[in-house]
Amino acid sequence: MRFTILDGFRGWFLFFMMIAHINGLLQAPLGHVNHHAFGWVEDAQGFVFLSGLVMAMVYGRKLLKYGEGVMTRGLLGRAGLIWRYQAGLVLFFLALALALPMLGIPATILRQQTAEPVVFSAASLMLVTGTIHMGILPMYVWFVLATPFVLRQFHAGRAPAVFAGSAFLWLLAQTSLPDQAQLPIEAALAAMGHPINIGIYFNVFGWQVLFLGGLWLGWLLANDRLDLSVLRSPVMAQVFWIALAGFLLLGALDVISRTGALGQDYARWVFPTIDRGNLHIVYLTAFAIDLYLVTWLVVAGRDSGWRGLAWAGAAITWLFTRPPLVMLGRHSLQVFVAHVLAVYALEIVMEGQDVPALPVWARNLILLAMTLPLFAVAWVRDRRRAAAPARRTAAA
Secondary structure, eight states: OOOHHHHHHHHHHHHHHHHHHHHHHHOOGGGGOSGGGSSSOOHHHHHHHHHHHHHHHHHHHHHHHHOHHHHHHHHHHHHHHHHHHHHHHHHHHHHHHHHHHHTTOOOGGGHHHHHSHHHHHHHHHTTSBOOTTOTHHHHHHHHHHHHHHHHHHHHTTOHHHHHHHHHHHHHHHHTTHHHHHHHHHHHHHHHTTOOOOOBOSSOHHHHHHHHHHHHHHHHHHHTTOOOGGGGGSHHHHHHHHHHHHHHHHHHHHHHHHHHTTTOHHHHHHHHHHSOTTTTOHHHHHHHHHHHHHHHHHHHHGGGSSOHHHHHHHHHHHHHTTOHHHHHHHHTHHHHHHHHHHHHHHHHHHTTTSOGGGSOHHHHHHHHHHTTHHHHHHHHHHHHHHHHHHHHHHHHO
């Protein structure tokens, strides 16, 4: 069971995740033309939410049709697959960190592996730390491992208890206590002569709210219990306008903060306070608002009586069902890994160069060219998947 538009959204998030990470180095003007700078919603939020939704759609149906055993084995296998990709990246970067210094090639992005190759790599394999841009993979493994328990609770009618536990964990993340708990471990490792950072960028206790929200909606879809027709009611149209006002307000706050319109002191206060790593309430609220706006436009926009809203709903549907985006989303794990490899490659190749001195056209061209590996990986996997039935037939 696949929803093409969901794959399209995942492809969109992966594409602009790549743009954001590449543009951190290039600072190409074209790379700033995206949704990151308006409204506190970025690609990781949507990617984690949709991952939970699709996970529950697939394995929730397995639970209903085949039972807990089949569902659990499937999810454990999926977690193992994600971990193997994570382990492959960790070991590959370890090999680079050992080899590049011997070749006289600097690689600042691999400094943690270079400084503590064994301890840091072992901690990465245990999913308790990680290098830059790889935080989603270990977080995803933890979430998938918890999914069999959550789906069993949903199936048993104990969803309210799960939501209460999720809210507690999110509140715990906002206290920064999980971050503080890492400090004694880091101090002990430093005392043993291995000063490494513990913890991934994403606070799992905070970000689980998005994954759980996706799991719940995916579970309802698996049960054929998600009725979106309620969005066509007049009261939901009123909610849309309120949500739109909230979207514009948060967008204005984002722009004001980034441009320093209220002074640099305000900007320096806002960004550390509204912490993305812990999924601050502003990020969570912004995501909920955007999710409602997009869903309402797709489901009810055409019947709203407003020509502009009908056009917006049709445009969203058209955009997120384009084959290139759908293809990226269909192979999201492999495309994500390709994005990490491409970002690291560019960082290593361009280290020591005066990137801002490059012509604008060159930086824009490099930015666009670096997205091509994502489509290449997805295209190859599509071709292999299409050829698989023919190979099985020939073998038979």
